[in-house]
Amino acid sequence: MQPASSAIDRSQYPKHIAIIMDGNGRWAKKRHLPRVMGHPAGVKAVKRVVEFCAQEEIQVLTLFAFSSENWRRPKEEVAKLMDLFMSTMQKEVNRLDKNNIRLRFIGDRTEFSDKLQQKMVDSERQTENNTGLTLVIAANYGSHRDMTLAVQNIARKVQEGTLVPDDIDETLIASGLSISDLPEPDLFIRTGGEQRISNFLLWQLAYTELYFTSKLWPDFNAATMQEAIDDFLTRERRFGRTSEQVQKLSKGT
Structure with a gap:
């Protein structure tokens, strides 16, 4: 039985949590709404999760908002996502700043509109x-491209002679x-129930604990975040060592 979260x-706790936010479209379809209606509901879930992580003093939260493969989605949905992306930043950056939260973006910005690219730069600054x-x-963002x-x-530096293989x-x-x-x-x-990494932080996830849930992203909240963390706390992170070695290290012996 897990201890009460207040006793943990x-x-x-994990210092860095990375999330693929999947299920917005299916959440909307379950409610007989157009797929695009799931994305504003997903933004509300983002707000809840960011608030939770800030309160629990998580150092880093990385959210996979739009992959390099998502351009393949219907043009109308992509356009709605871009509009939502811009409007959310316009509304939320001041609140993030007020709450001492640092905002960063990763991925290829060049395919976004000039206005959106500038908003990203301004928000980071x-x-x-x-x-x-x-x-x-x-x-x-796509990890293969990264x-x-x-x-x-590195190859350029080798060619320039500032590095050797x-x-x-x-x-x-x-x-x-x-x-x-x-x-x-x-x-x-x-x-959202899928059990894939989907070209997300492939190098960085080498020793990350993986947690998959069937809950759709718009339904995610502080309680479901706590469930994921509670599960994380049951894991023994060995990083190639044996259990006995890990236990000795934890005891300082």
Whole structure:
């Protein structure tokens, strides 16, 4: 039986939570609404989860808002998503700033409108000195592209003669990826019943604990976040060690 959340040592909570927010369209269809109506409901869930993470002193929350593959969706839905993206930033950035939340974006911005790109830059600048929760929004993001760009940058340095192949190691590759300055995710959550990573933070998720739930994203709230964290707290994170080694380390022996 899990201990009551109030009795849990929050020092053991995940420092970085990454979420694929899946199920907006199905949530709307279950209510006999157009698919696009699920996205505003999903924004409300984002607000609830951001508030929860800020209150629980989670260091980083990364949300997969729009993948590089999502451009394949119906044009009307993509257009609605872009409008919602812009209007949400316009409404919420001041609130994030007031609550000491730092906002960052990862992904290829060049396919967004100039107005949206500028709003992203302005939002990051406005909140860059905040010291509470770091909220990372992955927009037009794909992990394969992220890794490809990192490798291309390394190849240029080798070509220029500032690097030799033997200099290339995991640390160097990781340093060229998005959010390399942030802790890697401890907990990955995917809503909506699918059990895939979907080209999201593939390098960074190597030792992340995975949590899948059938709950649709618009229904996600503080209670369901706590359920995911409670499940995380039951996991033994060995990072290649044996259970006995982990237990000795935890006891300081």
